[in-house]
Amino acid sequence: MSEGALRGPLEAILMVAAEPVAAEEVAAALGVDAGEVERELNALAREYGGEDGAEARGFELRRVAGGWRIYSARRYAHAVGRFVVGSAHARLSQAALETLAVIAYRQPISRSRICKIRGVNVDGVVRTLLARGLVEETGTTPSGAHLYGTTTEFLEKMGMSSLSELLPLAPYLPEADALIELEEEL
Structure with a gap:
């Protein structure tokens, strides 16, 4: 394809993609080189973000x-948040968010361990998270x-590439001695 001819097809594919799409996958669909697609995706990301002098x-x-996916801009999170809270979109309960955080930071983790950390039964909450595709069974x-x-669905919804992007918990935790005592109790 000629210079700039990838832009339209790439944007069209990104608009209909239900999940992040790999450059190789798009390249195969368009019959072009994956490196060429990757370069154009990086250029689009810079342009949409206002780099390179674009608005x-x-x-x-x-x-x-x-893969690559289009998201609402982070700088408008307040507006999107008000829209989502004010609409009928399904949200996670506080219990589900807390359980999801425990799983994200302590995985792989058993249901009984989650119960001990949270201090409540989490059977229904874990079922909900499984049904929504945010967590999965990883072994026994x-x-x-x-x-x-x-899951990768969790990463996608959180806008992360990997779990290494989770915020560190250390600033919010008690002193080391208290953590050792807590770990021994659990």
Whole structure:
């Protein structure tokens, strides 16, 4: 394809993609070189973000979960948040958010361990998170208990490429001695 001829097809594919799409996948669909697609995706991401002298847009192109996807721009999160809260979109409960955080930071983790950390039964909440595709069974313990971890859907919804992008918890945790005592209790 000629210079700039990829832009239209790329944008059209990104608009209909239900999940992050890899440059190789797009290249195969368009019959072009994956490197060429990757360069154009990077150029679009810079343009949408207001780099290269272009005016910033209300959306941005991000590399997440092994592919590319269009998201609302982070700088408009307050407006999007008000829209989502004021609409009928399904949201996670506080209990589900807390359970999801425990799984994200401690994975792989068993349901009983999550219960001990949260201090409440989490069976229904874990089922909800499984149904929404945010967590999955990742194995079993020697005793046969299921272990849970987050999915690529979780990464996608959080706008992250990997779990290494989770914010560090250290600033919010008690001193080391208190943590040792807590760990021994659990």
